[in-house]
Amino acid sequence: MKKIEIITRPFKLDEVKAALTELGIQGMTVSDVRGFGRQRGHKEVYRGAEYQVDFVPKVKIEVVVADDMLAQALAAVQKAARTNQIGDGKIFVSTVDDVVRIRTGETGNEAI
Amino acid sequence: MNAADTAFILVCAALVMFMTPGLALFYAGMARAKNVLGTAMHSIVMLGVATVVWVVVGYTLAFGTDAGGLIGGLDYLFLSGVGMEPGGPTANLPHLLFMVFQCMFAVITPALITGAFAERIRFGPFVVFSVLWLVFVYSPMCHWVWGGGWMGAMGALDFAGGAVVHMSSGAAALAAALVLGRRRGFGTEPIVPHNLPMTLTGAAILWFGWFGFNAGSALAANGAAANAFVTTHVAAAAALIGWLVVEKLHHGRATTLGAASGAVAGLVAITPAAGFVTPMAALAIGLVGGAVCYGGVLLKNRFGYDDSLDVVGIHGVGGTWGALATGVFAVESVGGASGLLAGNPGQLWIQFLSVVATWAYCFTVSYVLFKVVDAVMGLRVSPEDELNGLDVSQHSEAGYQL
Numbered sequence: 299m300k301k302i303e304i305i306t307r308p309f310k311l312d313e314v315k316a317a318l319t320e321l322g323i324q325g326m327t328v329s330d331v332r333g334f335g336r337q338r339g340h341k342e343v344y345r346g347a348e349y350q351v352d353f354v355p356k357v358k359i360e361v362v363v364a365d366d367m368l369a370q371a372l373a374a375v376q377k378a379a380r381t382n383q384i385g386d387g388k389i390f391v392s393t394v395d396d397v398v399r400i401r402t403g404e405t406g407n408e409a410i
Numbered sequence: 411m412n413a414a415d416t417a418f419i420l421v422c423a424a425l426v427m428f429m430t431p432g433l434a435l436f437y438a439g440m441a442r443a444k445n446v447l448g449t450a451m452h453s454i455v456m457l458g459v460a461t462v463v464w465v466v467v468g469y470t471l472a473f474g475t476d477a478g479g480l481i482g483g484l485d486y487l488f489l490s491g492v493g494m495e496p497g498g499p500t501a502n503l504p505h506l507l508f509m510v511f512q513c514m515f516a517v518i519t520p521a522l523i524t525g526a527f528a529e530r531i532r533f534g535p536f537v538v539f540s541v542l543w544l545v546f547v548y549s550p551m552c553h554w555v556w557g558g559g560w561m562g563a564m565g566a567l568d569f570a571g572g573a574v575v576h577m578s579s580g581a582a583a584l585a586a587a588l589v590l591g592r593r594r595g596f597g598t599e600p601i602v603p604h605n606l607p608m609t610l611t612g613a614a615i616l617w618f619g620w621f622g623f624n625a626g627s628a629l630a631a632n633g634a635a636a637n638a639f640v641t642t643h644v645a646a647a648a649a650l651i652g653w654l655v656v657e658k659l660h661h662g663r664a665t666t667l668g669a670a671s672g673a674v675a676g677l678v679a680i681t682p683a684a685g686f687v688t689p690m691a692a693l694a695i696g697l698v699g700g701a702v703c704y705g706g707v708l709l710k711n712r713f714g715y716d717d718s719l720d721v722v723g724i725h726g727v728g729g730t731w732g733a734l735a736t737g738v739f740a741v742e743s744v745g746g747a748s749g750l751l752a753g754n755p756g757q758l759w760i761q762f763l764s765v766v767a768t769w770a771y772c773f774t775v776s777y778v779l780f781k782v783v784d785a786v787m788g789l790r791v792s793p794e795d796e797l798n799g800l801d802v803s804q805h806s807e808a809g810y811q812l
Contacts, residue, residue: 342602343661345671345707345720349600 299394299410300368304359305331306379306387311357317378318361321370324410326361337385356387362394364407411495412502418631419507425622426514430457430521432615436670437525439609440719442601444799445529446608446809452524452536459537460517463544465489468516469509471549472557473498479560482553499556500629511626512552519548519575523776525719526583527590527789529601530796533804535787542779543582547772551578555764566764567740567747567757569638570627572682572732573768580726581769582776583717589780590789592716594796606667613670617646620677624684637744638684642677645684645696649676652700660704668704671724675703678728683736686745695735703728730765737761 304314311328318326332353339352363371372389380386399409434453441449460468466488474482486492489509497505520540527536554561555568568574595601603609624642628635653672654664679699680692687695706727707720717723737758740749748754783789790796795803802808 342600343657343663343665344602344667345723346657346660346704347708347711348661349602351600351602 299362299364299397299407301360301362301392301394302368302371302375303390303392304361304375304379304387305333305356305390306359307381307385308355308357310379310381311359313378314359314375317374318359318371321367321374323361323363323367323371326359328360329358331356331358335385335388354385362397362410364410411504412630415502415630415632416504416507418635419503419511419626419629422622422626423507423511423514425619426511426518426626427457427619429514429616429619429623430454430518432612432619433518433521434612435608436612436616436674437528437609437719439605439607439612440525440603440667441528442799443604443810444801446604446801447807448533448800448804449524449528451533451805452528452531453518453521455537456517456521456540459540460520460544461513463541464513464516465509468544468549469512471545472512472552473509474557476553476558479558479563480553481550481559482557499558502630508629511629512556515571515575515623516544516548516552519571519579520544522575522579522721522725523582523586525721526586526717528718529800530590530593530791531789531800532787532791533800535783535789538787539779539783539789542783543776546779547578547582547775548574551768551772561764561767564763565747565757565760566733567686567736567745567761568682568733568764569685569736569745570624570681572678572729572736573764576678576681576725576729577733577765577768578772580722580724580729581772583721584715584726585773585777585780587710587715587717587722589777589784590716592714593718594793596716597711597714603667610666610670613673617673617677620646620681624677624681628685634685634745637689640689641684641687641692642680644689645680645692645699646673646676648693648696649673649679649700649703652676652697653704654700656701656704671703671707671720672700675699675724675728678703678725679732679735681729682732683739686736686740686747686749688739688741688744691735691739691741695732695739698735699728699731702731726769730769733761733765733768734758 342349397409434450438446438450470486471482474485492505494504553559625635625639650672657668676696703724707723710717738750740747742748750758
């Protein structure tokens with residue numbers, strides 16, 4: 299099983315969610331986060347003075363998928379979240395040892 | 411006594427009172443979230459403190475029997491002899507009404523200064539300073555200009571408080587910024603407004619209240635009040651545009667904070683002129699005022715003093731421009747005095763003298779008062795208190811429970 303962490307533009311959340319749901323993915327966790335990459339934040343101007351704001355608002359979507367779903371999921375997310383502008387964000391993929399559904403005690407792929 | 415005038419000035423006094431809570435919102439929105447209450451409190455508490463100082467001793471120092479052109483006598487101490495019948499400088503209003511109209515000016519003026527030392531002053535010493543400032547700076551200035559003192563006698567024109575309110579608070583603000591020093595992180599980390607909608611609300615209330623401030627300064631329900639009402643509105647409108655144009659040219663964007671700041675700059679600039687100039691002169695005074703004050707707020711970054719919410723840049727610079735502009739644009743048909751453009755360059759010279767005297771006196775005495783209070787009580791919060799914010803450290807409250 300793989301965990302996919304997608305950090306991207308807040309306004310792309312709905313499209314990413316729709317793309318993943320279309321693949322049959324049944325759950326995800328979303329958080330509002332702030333950060334910067336190559337985009338390096340943005341500029342704000344108050345009364346003629348410029349301020350560099352390093353941390354820009356992003357959304358983080360966490361979803362766990364079966365190994366054979368990974369490629370499709372990555373392709374779908376990229377298609378949905380890409381604007382071709384700097385600041386589209388990143389996807390981190392990691393291996394998950396196990397998953398437990400608390401209600402039933404199911405584990406592994408069954409519990410995703 | 412005139413019933414129409416009395417009714418009008420009663421309403422105007424209430425309008426001017428409303429400016430101080432407006433100022434509280436205007437300033438608090440520009441502070442950081444951890445200082446929202448502390449910053450608002452600096453203005454709100456003046457409704458209490460300055461009112462009490464004014465009715466006890468301030469009014470008589472400003473409007474009591476003149477002593478050498480410098481200060482009023484103690485005849486009205488504790489408002490003795492100030493009653494329902496006309497008295498003091500006006501024959502058409504109850505003496506009490508004139509007193510309370512002036513009281514509202516005494517409330518907002520020390521509140522204006524507080525923008526300069528926002529986010530880093532201890533509450534108790536700030537209140538003590540404000541009491542001293544009202545007695546030693548505001549009341550004498552008010553006497554000089556409106557109470558029969560030397561500045562008015564010299565012929566200086568100040569319709570509603572360009573010198574008494576705006577230059578005096580601007581000069582005190584500069585002294586405050588120099589004595590207190592910069593906030594931690596000033597110039598190295600972003601210190602940005604936490605709630606601009608709050609600031610816009612405050613600016614709107616200020617604009618609204620300013621009609622009472624300027625039109626009410628005619629002290630009668632007449633044509634002069636109408637002229638002041640119109641010049642006030644036109645100057646605010648023009649300055650809003652002036653600020654935005656310069657800002658757009660400088661940074662490429664017109665901002666909401668710029669619109670609010672420009673409007674206030676225009677209101678400041680027209681204050682001394684409102685009853686002496688035509689609406690078209692107000693257009694010029696406002697347009698230039700907005701642009702000049704934009705330059706004014708850039709000064710602090712240039713020179714490195716931390717006038718946190720730009721009291722010097724807007725009230726000091728705008729008040730100075732307004733005082734000089736009054737000497738340029740005044741026409742006899744409006745307020746009985748002629749300026750440079752009406753062939754009386756002498757008026758501009760008198761205005762210039764009043765500007766120099768106001769800055770010199772208000773800056774010097776404010777600086778000394780800050781130094782004295784600092785030496786006796788300590789003005790500045792501890793680094794830890796500053797980091798945690800004034801809301802918790804000075805008032806044991808938080809503005810937002812999120």
